Amino acid sequence: MRPMENVEEAIRRKLRFTAASTLRDQWRTEVLQAQEELTKTRPALREPTLRSTIMRNSYVKLALAAVVILAVVFGLSEFLGTGSKSGVAWAEVLEKTEQIPAVVFDMTVEIVYSEDKKLVLPSKNYVAGDYGTRSDIFIDGKLSLIKYRLPSKKVAYQVRVDQRKYWRIDLSDEQAARGRDTDDPRTWLKMILSGDYTKLGRGTINGIAAEGVECNRPEMVGKDGVLRLWVDVQTELPVQIEAEMLGMEAGQMRQHKYVMENFEWNAQLDESLFEPNIPEDYTLGEDPRADRARQENPKAQPMPPQVPTEQEQAAQSKVKETVRLYLQACSGRNWDEILKHAPGLAKLTAEQRASFDTHLGGLEIMQIGEPFKTGASDIWQVPCRIKGKAQGVGEDEIRVRYDETLGKFVVCGGP
Amino acid sequence: MLEDEWLKWKFRRGSQEALARIYEKYLNSMLTLAMGLLNDASEAQDVVHDVFVSFAKSAPNFRLRGSLSGYLATSVVNRVRDHKRRLRRQASSRDAESRVFTHSAQPDQVVIFTEEAARLNEAVAKLPEDQREVVVLRLTAGMKFQDIAKLQQTSINTVQGRYRYGLSRLRTLLNGEVEE
Numbered sequence: 001m002r003p004m005e006n007v008e009e010a011i012r013r014k015l016r017f018t019a020a021s022t023l024r025d026q027w028r029t030e031v032l033q034a035q036e037e038l039t040k041t042r043p044a045l046r047e048p049t050l051r052s053t054i055m056r057n058s059y060v061k062l063a064l065a066a067v068v069i070l071a072v073v074f075g076l077s078e079f080l081g082t083g084s085k086s087g088v089a090w091a092e093v094l095e096k097t098e099q100i101p102a103v104v105f106d107m108t109v110e111i112v113y114s115e116d117k118k119l120v121l122p123s124k125n126y127v128a129g130d131y132g133t134r135s136d137i138f139i140d141g142k143l144s145l146i147k148y149r150l151p152s153k154k155v156a157y158q159v160r161v162d163q164r165k166y167w168r169i170d171l172s173d174e175q176a177a178r179g180r181d182t183d184d185p186r187t188w189l190k191m192i193l194s195g196d197y198t199k200l201g202r203g204t205i206n207g208i209a210a211e212g213v214e215c216n217r218p219e220m221v222g223k224d225g226v227l228r229l230w231v232d233v234q235t236e237l238p239v240q241i242e243a244e245m246l247g248m249e250a251g252q253m254r255q256h257k258y259v260m261e262n263f264e265w266n267a268q269l270d271e272s273l274f275e276p277n278i279p280e281d282y283t284l285g286e287d288p289r290a291d292r293a294r295q296e297n298p299k300a301q302p303m304p305p306q307v308p309t310e311q312e313q314a315a316q317s318k319v320k321e322t323v324r325l326y327l328q329a330c331s332g333r334n335w336d337e338i339l340k341h342a343p344g345l346a347k348l349t350a351e352q353r354a355s356f357d358t359h360l361g362g363l364e365i366m367q368i369g370e371p372f373k374t375g376a377s378d379i380w381q382v383p384c385r386i387k388g389k390a391q392g393v394g395e396d397e398i399r400v401r402y403d404e405t406l407g408k409f410v411v412c413g414g415p
Numbered sequence: 416m417l418e419d420e421w422l423k424w425k426f427r428r429g430s431q432e433a434l435a436r437i438y439e440k441y442l443n444s445m446l447t448l449a450m451g452l453l454n455d456a457s458e459a460q461d462v463v464h465d466v467f468v469s470f471a472k473s474a475p476n477f478r479l480r481g482s483l484s485g486y487l488a489t490s491v492v493n494r495v496r497d498h499k500r501r502l503r504r505q506a507s508s509r510d511a512e513s514r515v516f517t518h519s520a521q522p523d524q525v526v527i528f529t530e531e532a533a534r535l536n537e538a539v540a541k542l543p544e545d546q547r548e549v550v551v552l553r554l555t556a557g558m559k560f561q562d563i564a565k566l567q568q569t570s571i572n573t574v575q576g577r578y579r580y581g582l583s584r585l586r587t588l589l590n591g592e593v594e595e
Contacts, residue, residue, distance in 0.1 A: 007585045011554040015535045016528065017447045017459070023525035027464055028438055034471040035434050140568040141493065207472060 038207055088211045088231045094193050096236060097186050097265065102128040104264040105185060107135070112255040125183065125260075126267075131274040133183040148276050149183060151176040157276045158285075166278050167285040185260050188241050191217050192229045205230045205240045206261060218370050221245035222383065237265050246369070246383060315409070319371040319380045319400045322409040326398070327368075327386065330360040342411035343403075363388050371400065378402070379412065419483040427477050434471055441484060442467070444556060445491050446526065451551035452495045454540035456526045462494045481562075488556040489566055492548065538588040546581035549574055 123137040132150035156169040200212035210230040225245035241260040329337030369383035399413035425433035449459035
């Protein structure tokens with residue numbers, strides 16, 4: 001016995017627990033079986049490789065041709081399909097989900113800051129037709145934000161558990177009547193299935209055999225965005241919805257990826273789940289707007305773009321045109337034109353104008369993205385790529401709102 | 416480290432050999448970590464078993480830039496936290512006696528440990544939860560303070576403070592002596 005000088009060393013060296021060989025072997029079998037079962041339910045993922053190997057070999061090619069001919073002759077062609085079912089009836093998927101009153105699912109938002117730096121925000125989401133929606137968002141494994149959208153009560157709440165603060169957002173009649181937003185997976189589903197899409201074939205999503213489709217809907221995910229939907233081949237209900245797009249985060253355009261999965265369609269949800277029950281010591285945030293809440297804490301989950309209404313879709317081209325004219329005016333240092341499209345800049349001092357000219361004069365418009373809105377905001381966000389005279393190409397965002405007095409769209413934020 | 420990068424690469428492509436190697440390589444350290452956090456052999460077994468089975472199933476979506484041991488240790492910690500939350504929920508309906516964590520292994524002795532390991536673990540179990548996590552993650556899983564801070568959602572200074580307090584309390588608990 002001797003005084004323990006170094007507890008660290010003792011724990012490092014002596015705190016050891018070892019699995020007995022019986023346990024180790026039994027678990028090894030179970031773990032490997034879990035992996036094997038996963039592989040068994042993933043035939044389609046391996047098919048392309050197998051097929052290309054087969055087709056490269058001319059003898060196999062001939063043999064395969066003979067088998068196909070024989071199969072047709074004997075009326076066996078249906079057995080050459082990918083499985084017992086002929087495929088997902090895509091048109092029915094949306095219809096089926098529309099009849100389901102409640103769904104629970106997990107969503108992960110991934111924002112890429114650089115190759116090795118990402119912000120990952122997982123959330124648990126509840127949607128019930130009668131009550132509304134609720135999202136529990138976790139930051140670094142802890143519940144940090146709860147979002148409620150309650151159209152029947154014409155109100156939305158954001159509760160920052162980690163800051164003991166909350167925001168109340170009154171929904172307009174139009175917003176409440178819309179009933180559904182991007183927090184409901186059916187909004188995405190509708191968008192994906194509303195136009196052309198590419199079939200991705202079969203794959204396995206979280207251990208479930210599924211069929212997928214992929215598409216781009218610029219109005220929802222921008223020009224270069226991608227939407228993917230995977231549907232369980234047995235139940236014909238979605239198992240995963242993915243969206244990849246560029247979005248504004250911490251002042252820059254960054255790659256965002258949304259993954260909705262682990263759906264529990266037709267979940268039994270109690271009304272109490274949709275009652276905010278905000279503790280008494282929580283303070284009400286000064287500005288109820290969701291985007292303001294985001295500005296206060298850039299780690300808060302960015303709200304995915306809203307699906308534009310028909311009216312908003314019509315406004316999109318006007319918004320884009322406003323941005324184009326504004327940037328052109330900036331490029332030409334034409335202050336009459338700049339102020340026509342961004343009247344708020346009239347407040348700038350001569351010195352500030354000179355600085356503005358130095359930065360934006362002579363700029364070149366590389367690309368103006370599709371305008372979009374987030375959360376309950378009235379502000380349009382327009383992603384842009386511009387080439388400054390002094391700097392290289394940069395990505396920026398210009399904000400546009402409708403000015404009731406002027407009766408037109410005006411730039412209210414941006415470079 | 417290089418071996419782990421290779422194992423991650425092979426595992427993502429469905430290699431059973433890679434999974435078996437990962438399992439053999441990290442089973443005991445994850446079991447030690449779970450024991451340190453739970454001080455109950457059967458509960459620690461459940462946690463570690465679930466971590467490896469989930470890990471096996473994660474291959475198609477497996478994307479990991481960080482260390483494999485850190486990833487598995489984080490999985491163990493998260494499962495232990497879930498497990499404790501469940502226990503707390505059930506606590507009202509359970510007899511207080513049955514809630515006491517024990518180090519006793521199952522009758523068939525599936526977890527092997529020395530008396531000294533049990534004694535050290537008993538002492539570790541008496542630390543406040545935050546300190547216990549830091550001490551065990553640092554000393555049995557070799558995790559960096561920076562990564563522990565991320566896991567505990569706190570600053571690196573707080574984590575280092577918890578570590579110092581934890582060790583100091585352990586010295587007292589172990590009565591200033593330990594067998595050679």
